[in-house]
Amino acid sequence: MYTSPQLLEQINNYISALSYTHSPQSLYAPVDYVLSLGGKRVRPVLMLMAYNLYKENVAEVLLPAIGLETYHNFTLLHDDLMDKADMRRGKPTVHKVWDDNTAILSGDAMLVLAYRFISDCSPVYLKEVLDTFTQAALEVCEGQQFDMDFEQRNNVTEQEYIDMIRLKTSVLLAAGLKMGAILGDASAEDTQYLYDFGVHIGIAFQLKDDLLDVYGDPSVFGKNLGGDILSNKKTYLLIKALENADEKQATELTSWLEKEDFDPQEKIKAVTELYNQIGVRLVCESKMREFYTKGLENLSLISVAEENKRELRALAEHLMYREM
Amino acid sequence: MYTSPQLLEQINNYISALSYTHSPQSLYAPVDYVLSLGGKRVRPVLMLMAYNLYKENVAEVLLPAIGLETYHNFTLLHDDLMDKADMRRGKPTVHKVWDDNTAILSGDAMLVLAYRFISDCSPVYLKEVLDTFTQAALEVCEGQQFDMDFEQRNNVTEQEYIDMIRLKTSVLLAAGLKMGAILGDASAEDTQYLYDFGVHIGIAFQLKDDLLDVYGDPSVFGKNLGGDILSNKKTYLLIKALENADEKQATELTSWLEKEDFDPQEKIKAVTELYNQIGVRLVCESKMREFYTKGLENLSLISVAEENKRELRALAEHLMYREM
Incomplete structure (x- = not known):
C-alpha cells in the first residue's frame, strides 16, 4: 500500500515532467501555468488509493489520474473566468495574466488533454472508465450552472444547495x-x-469549505476570509441563516445582502455576527458530520481488509479537519 | 450506397430527436439552439460516406457522427464568443441571446457531450476512434489560437497560413x-x-471560403460580403496581396489596414480593387485547385470500386464549386 504523500509525489513528479513547450505557446503556456500552481491533487490521489485497494502497480494507472487533475484544473480556469476571480492559489488567474480569449481556448484544450490522458488506460476498462468520467464531467457543468443560477435567487432551498454541491464538487x-x-x-x-463514499465525503468537504470561509484561521486559510459573504454566495450557512432567522435577524441579513455600498470588513463582521446569533455554524458542522459519517459507512462496507482502508480514511479525516 | 441527402436526412432526424430539455435549462437550451441552427453537416456526412465505402449499416455508426457535429458546433459557439460575432447562420449567437458565461459553460458541456457520442461505438474500434478524434480536437484549438495570433501580425507567410487552416478546418x-x-x-x-483526402479538400474548402467572402454572390452567400476585409483578417488573398503588391499598391493596402475610421463599403470596394489589380483571385483559385486535385488523387488511390467513390467525389466537387 502506498501512503498519501507517496501517491502525491508520483502525481507531482509526472505533472512537473509534462512538457507544454510546443507551439502555439499562447495556447499551451497557460495550461502549464495552471497545472504548476499546485494544490492538494485530491482527485488523482483518491483514484490511486481506490485502485491500490485492489492492485499494487499504481504507476500503471497514473495517466487517467493525471487526466482527472487536468480536468479539475480546466474547471478552475473557466470558473475563475466566469466568476471574474483575480487570484487562484496566491497567483493571478489565467485571464488576468493573459486575457479572456486565452482563458477560454486554453481551457478547451485542457478538457481535450484530460480526455487524452484518461483514454490512456487498458482497453478492457476503457469504455467504463470513459463513461464514468464523462458522466461526472457533464454533471460538474450542471453544478456550475446551478451555482450561477442561484446567484440570481434568494429562495434556494437546503436540498437544492446539497444537490448543487454534489454535482459541482x-x-x-x-x-x-x-x-x-x-x-x-x-x-x-x-x-x-x-x-x-466519494459523494458523501465530497459534500462534507464543500460544507467544510463554506465553514472555513467564515470561521477559518486567516493565517492558514488560502484565501481571504469572508469572500463568500462579500459576494452574497448562497452557501449552506447563508441558506440556513435565511431559513432560521427571526424577523429582526432576517431584515438585517437581507439589508446586508441588498446593500450596494458598504465597507467590506464591516459587512463580514455583521454577517458573521448574525450567523453566530442564528447559530448556523453548529447546524453546518452537524450536517457536515452527517455526510462524513455516511461516507465512512460506505467505506466500511467495502470488502477489503480494514487496515488497507486506512489511507482513504485518513485522507477523508484530513479533509474534514483541515484548517485550509 | 447511401446518397448525400439520405445521409444528411439521417443526421438531421437524429439531431431533431435529441432532447436537451433537462435541468438546468440555462445550460442545455443553448446546446439545443446551436445544434438546431442547421448547416451542411459536412463532417458527419463525410464520416458516414467513408464508412459506407466498406459497410452498409450506417445507422450503426450514427452516434460518433453526431459527436463530430456536436464538437464542430461547440467550436463555432466558443469561436463566435472569442470573435465577438453577433450572428451565425442568420440568427443571433449564443452570447448575444444569453450571455458570455452561458456561452462558455454550454460550450464546455457540448465538448463533453461530443465525447459521449463518440465513445458510443463498438469497443473494438473505440481506442483508435477516440485517439483520432482527440488529436483533431486538440489541433483545432491550436489552429484557432494561430488564427487569433495572426490578427496581431502583418508578416504571416503563405505556409503559416496553410498550416493554420489545416489545423483549424x-x-x-x-x-x-x-x-x-x-x-x-x-x-x-x-x-x-x-x-x-480530407486534409486537402479541407484546405481547398477554406480557400474557397476566403474567395467567397470577396467574390461571392451576395444573394446566395450566407454572410455579408467583405467581412474578412473589414476585420483585416489574414486570409490567403490578403497574404498574397501583401506579398505580390508593387510599392504603390503596398502603401495603399497598408494604409487601408491601418485606417481606424472608414466607410465600410468604401474599404471593401478599395481593397477588392487592389486584389483585382494585384491579381490574387487567380492565385487563390489556382492554389485551391491544387489542393482539390491532390485530394482527388488521394481518393483515386483508395482500393474500392471507382463507382462507389462517386458520393465523396460529388461532395468534394460541390464544396469547391458552391456559391455559398
Whole structure:
C-alpha cells in the first residue's frame, strides 16, 4: 500500500515532467501555468488509493489520474473566468495574466488533454472508465450552472444547495474513486460503495469549505476570509441563516445582502455576527458530520481488509479537519 | 450506397430527436439552439460516406457522427464568443441571446457531450476512434489560437497560413473520414488516403471560403460580403496581396489596414480593387485547385470500386464549386 504523500509525489513528479513547450505557446503556456500552481491533487490521489485497494502497480494507472487533475484544473480556469476571480492559489488567474480569449481556448484544450490522458488506460476498462468520467464531467457543468443560477435567487432551498454541491464538487471525487475501482477490477458492489463514499465525503468537504470561509484561521486559510459573504454566495450557512432567522435577524441579513455600498470588513463582521446569533455554524458542522459519517459507512462496507482502508480514511479525516 | 441527402436526412432526424430539455435549462437550451441552427453537416456526412465505402449499416455508426457535429458546433459557439460575432447562420449567437458565461459553460458541456457520442461505438474500434478524434480536437484549438495570433501580425507567410487552416478546418474533416474508415474496418492504407483526402479538400474548402467572402454572390452567400476585409483578417488573398503588391499598391493596402475610421463599403470596394489589380483571385483559385486535385488523387488511390467513390467525389466537387 502506498501512503498519501507517496501517491502525491508520483502525481507531482509526472505533472512537473509534462512538457507544454510546443507551439502555439499562447495556447499551451497557460495550461502549464495552471497545472504548476499546485494544490492538494485530491482527485488523482483518491483514484490511486481506490485502485491500490485492489492492485499494487499504481504507476500503471497514473495517466487517467493525471487526466482527472487536468480536468479539475480546466474547471478552475473557466470558473475563475466566469466568476471574474483575480487570484487562484496566491497567483493571478489565467485571464488576468493573459486575457479572456486565452482563458477560454486554453481551457478547451485542457478538457481535450484530460480526455487524452484518461483514454490512456487498458482497453478492457476503457469504455467504463470513459463513461464514468464523462458522466461526472457533464454533471460538474450542471453544478456550475446551478451555482450561477442561484446567484440570481434568494429562495434556494437546503436540498437544492446539497444537490448543487454534489454535482459541482462531489461527483468528480466519486468518479475518480470509481475509476480507480474499475481499473483495479473491484466488484460492482465495492465500486458503488467507493462512488458513494466519494459523494458523501465530497459534500462534507464543500460544507467544510463554506465553514472555513467564515470561521477559518486567516493565517492558514488560502484565501481571504469572508469572500463568500462579500459576494452574497448562497452557501449552506447563508441558506440556513435565511431559513432560521427571526424577523429582526432576517431584515438585517437581507439589508446586508441588498446593500450596494458598504465597507467590506464591516459587512463580514455583521454577517458573521448574525450567523453566530442564528447559530448556523453548529447546524453546518452537524450536517457536515452527517455526510462524513455516511461516507465512512460506505467505506466500511467495502470488502477489503480494514487496515488497507486506512489511507482513504485518513485522507477523508484530513479533509474534514483541515484548517485550509 | 447511401446518397448525400439520405445521409444528411439521417443526421438531421437524429439531431431533431435529441432532447436537451433537462435541468438546468440555462445550460442545455443553448446546446439545443446551436445544434438546431442547421448547416451542411459536412463532417458527419463525410464520416458516414467513408464508412459506407466498406459497410452498409450506417445507422450503426450514427452516434460518433453526431459527436463530430456536436464538437464542430461547440467550436463555432466558443469561436463566435472569442470573435465577438453577433450572428451565425442568420440568427443571433449564443452570447448575444444569453450571455458570455452561458456561452462558455454550454460550450464546455457540448465538448463533453461530443465525447459521449463518440465513445458510443463498438469497443473494438473505440481506442483508435477516440485517439483520432482527440488529436483533431486538440489541433483545432491550436489552429484557432494561430488564427487569433495572426490578427496581431502583418508578416504571416503563405505556409503559416496553410498550416493554420489545416489545423483549424481540415483536420476535423480528415478525422471524420478516418473515423469512418476505422469503423468500416478499412485497411491502414485506405484509412490514410481518406485522411489525406480530407486534409486537402479541407484546405481547398477554406480557400474557397476566403474567395467567397470577396467574390461571392451576395444573394446566395450566407454572410455579408467583405467581412474578412473589414476585420483585416489574414486570409490567403490578403497574404498574397501583401506579398505580390508593387510599392504603390503596398502603401495603399497598408494604409487601408491601418485606417481606424472608414466607410465600410468604401474599404471593401478599395481593397477588392487592389486584389483585382494585384491579381490574387487567380492565385487563390489556382492554389485551391491544387489542393482539390491532390485530394482527388488521394481518393483515386483508395482500393474500392471507382463507382462507389462517386458520393465523396460529388461532395468534394460541390464544396469547391458552391456559391455559398
